[in-house]
Amino acid sequence: MTIKRHEPSKILSSCVEGGGMVFTAGIVADDPSADIKGQTKQILDQIDKLLAAAGTNKSKVLYTQIWITDIRHREAMNEVYLKWADLKNLPARACVEARLADPRMLIEIQMTAVK
Numbered sequence: 470m471t472i473k474r475h476e477p478s479k480i481l482s483s484c485v486e487g488g489g490m491v492f493t494a495g496i497v498a499d500d501p502s503a504d505i506k507g508q509t510k511q512i513l514d515q516i517d518k519l520l521a522a523a524g525t526n527k528s529k530v531l532y533t534q535i536w537i538t539d540i541r542h543r544e545a546m547n548e549v550y551l552k553w554a555d556l557k558n559l560p561a562r563a564c565v566e567a568r569l570a571d572p573r574m575l576i577e578i579q580m581t582a583v584k
Contacts, residue, residue, distance in 0.1 A: 497571070
């Protein structure tokens with residue numbers, strides 16, 4: 470099986486593809502000064518690019534894991550998420566409240582897709 474790693478850093482690859490599967494790392498916003506909607510949009514834009522680099526797209530996402538620092542922001546995040554999502558091909562999803570490594574980050578999203 471061939472494994473391809475996208476955007477590797479010292480501790481992780483932003484996206485890994487292998488065996489017909491595509492896994493993103495937990496992605497956070499580029500601009501942590503944005504509100505929950507802004508950070509969510511930034512993350513989904515990054516995920517679109519990673520999925521495209523791996524030869525897939527949001528219609529093929531199987532599972533999404535969302536970590537949000539304040540569950541009260543869930544509805545605002547969902548507004549942005551549902552505008553982005555392929556509503557005919559929604560993945561399984563979990564959204565949990567968690568403290569993130571950088572306190573400026575309000576949300577982190579990871580996705581698993583097929584090619």
